Amino acid sequence: MEYKDYYKIMGLSRTATQDEVKRAYRKLARKYHPDVSKEKDAEAKFKELGEAYEVLKDTEKRAAYDKLGTNWKAGEDFRPPPNWDEGFEFKGGNFTGSDAGVFSDFFEQLFGRAGFHSPGHEPHQFHARGQDTHAKIYIDLEDSIKGTTRNISLSAPEMDAQGHVQLKHRNLNIKIPQGIKPGQHIRLAGQGDPGLGGGKAGDLLLEIAFNNHPQYRVSDTDIYLDLPVTPWEARLGAKIKVPTPGGIVDLKIPPHSEQGTKLRLKGLGLPAKTPGNFYVILQIALPPAHSEEAKAAYQKMQHEFDFNPRISMGV
Amino acid sequence: MTSHHLLPVHTGTVIEDDSLTLDQLCDACGVHAEWVISLVEESIIEPQGDEIQVWRFSGGCLIRVRSALRLHHDLGVNLAGIALALDLMDELENMRTQLKIMKRD
Numbered sequence: 088m089e090y091k092d093y094y095k096i097m098g099l100s101r102t103a104t105q106d107e108v109k110r111a112y113r114k115l116a117r118k119y120h121p122d123v124s125k126e127k128d129a130e131a132k133f134k135e136l137g138e139a140y141e142v143l144k145d146t147e148k149r150a151a152y153d154k155l156g157t158n159w160k161a162g163e164d165f166r167p168p169p170n171w172d173e174g175f176e177f178k179g180g181n182f183t184g185s186d187a188g189v190f191s192d193f194f195e196q197l198f199g200r201a202g203f204h205s206p207g208h209e210p211h212q213f214h215a216r217g218q219d220t221h222a223k224i225y226i227d228l229e230d231s232i233k234g235t236t237r238n239i240s241l242s243a244p245e246m247d248a249q250g251h252v253q254l255k256h257r258n259l260n261i262k263i264p265q266g267i268k269p270g271q272h273i274r275l276a277g278q279g280d281p282g283l284g285g286g287k288a289g290d291l292l293l294e295i296a297f298n299n300h301p302q303y304r305v306s307d308t309d310i311y312l313d314l315p316v317t318p319w320e321a322r323l324g325a326k327i328k329v330p331t332p333g334g335i336v337d338l339k340i341p342p343h344s345e346q347g348t349k350l351r352l353k354g355l356g357l358p359a360k361t362p363g364n365f366y367v368i369l370q371i372a373l374p375p376a377h378s379e380e381a382k383a384a385y386q387k388m389q390h391e392f393d394f395n396p397r398i399s400m401g402v
Numbered sequence: 403m404t405s406h407h408l409l410p411v412h413t414g415t416v417i418e419d420d421s422l423t424l425d426q427l428c429d430a431c432g433v434h435a436e437w438v439i440s441l442v443e444e445s446i447i448e449p450q451g452d453e454i455q456v457w458r459f460s461g462g463c464l465i466r467v468r469s470a471l472r473l474h475h476d477l478g479v480n481l482a483g484i485a486l487a488l489d490l491m492d493e494l495e496n497m498r499t500q501l502k503i504m505k506r507d
Contacts, residue, residue: 116477122469123491137476219430221468236411262413272461273414292430293414294465304503311503360418368503 090165217280217289234265308363
């Protein structure tokens, strides 16, 4: 088990006042809150911070932690000294953190496990529907286009008969309906938390997110594609082939098109109830000028066109 | 092949836009109706329907209520602060999406 330096995690000295502890928590919590932060280890950092604050905000736990001494280094193998907690009285049974199941082994060793009642101690008359649980799953664009079945693995803290919190893993095969869009939810009835005292189980709510696609971008039900075209296709107009997730389609490029011109293929986005659109954004590609013939062609253009693209800059 | 081919396939129901009742939303987020009502009053979420009995919420509301709950619980943000934070976060998200759309490759 690794020693955790709660002061270091919160960027505090050991002499910090309780006010300073609170201020440091507020500041760091805003920085690492998973809803706000886009840093990829934000969630882990936020949990670590929550654990550190759980100890340092509580003068009893902080005093007990301080008693371990200052010679420990973060990450060092840790075994609590015998009778380290002698003479400390923790109020109200262990601790009160709501996400206690996710605290580290180090924390558990010092302050015990969550002080939940085990289910056997609930009064007989007590019935309650289990809680709905949530998970986010990532699918590919093609999954929504065609509809498919995906295997997902979920883990959630669960309490065993002795009241110990452990991470339970399970695998589920989930039907992904055609046309589902990012941010939409699938409800799996009865797959949430079990009910208490014969109450109904809660539901599992899966929030859908899309993996980044190498070619397409998805926004709500619309799909976007950057499509390279030649200068003459853009300027003179052309009929070309375009890949879409549903297959290759014909596209008419109108004459006088520009770099960045956006063309809409109606109804070729996600096949939702109201199907989205497919947008093609023209990207003009220049042919290379390696051969003498190609160079001659560019030189001909240079002579034919009286063209200064920097005219608006006055040069 | 792998063992999950032996597992049964679960077919869920898609939560369509404006399909959740107040009760369902409360169950889904583990909160009291009062809390959701105060979010509606602060116009943090906007249900379809005028009367509370016919309110219908979208899956987007579900995501917003859960974010609001976390902001309140983890950061101690009040309702006005939650409204501001969520709107700014939405704007940021829209701009990130726009940037992705505009950025070549």
